[in-house]
Amino acid sequence: MTPKTIERIRRFTDDRNWHQFHTPANLAKSISIEAAELLECFQWSDTEYDIEHVKEELADVLVYCQNMLDELGLDADEIVNSKMAKNEAKYPAELAIGSAKEYTEYKNTLSDKGISEE
Amino acid sequence: MTPKTIERIRRFTDDRNWHQFHTPANLAKSISIEAAELLECFQWSDTEYDIEHVKEELADVLVYCQNMLDELGLDADEIVNSKMAKNEAKYPAELAIGSAKEYTEYKNTLSDKGISEE
């Protein structure tokens, strides 16, 4: 998101004096709740979904993620790049394979080596 | 996130040929799963948590959100600004109030007016 969008999210919380509700634990709950509302778009069908509804629920997840970044003083780029470095080491591109079953087994094999997924 | 970070996320999926697993439904499941792992950091205590663990799980949520934006051809700024416009209209700043109970009642009151939260 651009700094302008992030600023809009921050101002929204500031203007309503809602930081008091934005404890990390409450925001973790909120992210899970909105993630489930996003999942609800695909509850009975993987392929027939309302894209407008998906956009709203995905936006809600992103807003609460930004709220959590803000409350904890974190930077999205920093934590994502740090995690991507781990992912790249854990799942070497040259071993990447095809079927869902192999995909899961591949990840499990790596896990068995003590490289736990977090 | 900066374009460079987003590009890193995209390259990770491209290099492993993992777009085949990234259906919108699978990504919605993945966002919920990672959101729950973030919630697990706060399972038994709201105040004692491992910040390094929180950073990793929050990063996982953000990465899967970006994956979903990519697969659906969506722009984070666009969907977030669209949702923030709705939020601003739904929760006027001048009505913002204090306690958690009033906060919930306030939101419920607006919901009762037919302004459902999504």
Next chain:
Amino acid sequence: MTPKTIERIRRFTDDRNWHQFHTPANLAKSISIEAAELLECFQWSDTEYDIEHVKEELADVLVYCQNMLDELGLDADEIVNSKMAKNEAKYPAELAIGSAKEYTEYKNTLSDKGISEE
């Protein structure tokens, strides 16, 4: 579950002095966390799953649900029958239909009539 199984769950908590952690809020988080672990069995495929893993995760959800019933002094049969009565009134059997799309539209139509799903 039989009274004997329920008693085993209760004794487990009693013997470890874990009621102190079993606040309703913590148990709600725990149910969501275990539900997500169950969902993880189906993260990348709807049809290929490890049934032994599914059994363990579903059991975890059931155990935390029983923990919540216990802490709140609730009876499973009572709350389920009360909810089933609402479901039966909300979704009349004679209107039941076939495709997933119609199913969702049917439920949405009822929702539009002010019969919100909870």
Next chain:
Amino acid sequence: MTPKTIERIRRFTDDRNWHQFHTPANLAKSISIEAAELLECFQWSDTEYDIEHVKEELADVLVYCQNMLDELGLDADEIVNSKMAKNEAKYPAELAIGSAKEYTEYKNTLSDKGISEE
């Protein structure tokens, strides 16, 4: 739940011809979705919640769990007792301790010994 309550849940699905929607994957999504609605009762406060709302959402989780047991031909007592046996071995009662921090560390210590929580 008593056999009569379970029978009511089964008849509800049968009468509406909804087994077609009750794939294990769809039910796993549904359990997560309802678990999140239960969590929503505690979104902004751990202590102020609407008990009637909690009862309905907890009932929804239980109903979808029963649906999954039914579709997979599983018995609640069997899978729960099997899991409780593992839990009892993993968390010996004589080691049970007091604070949330110790509780988490205790569980982590056991995990470090290769006794992973599932």
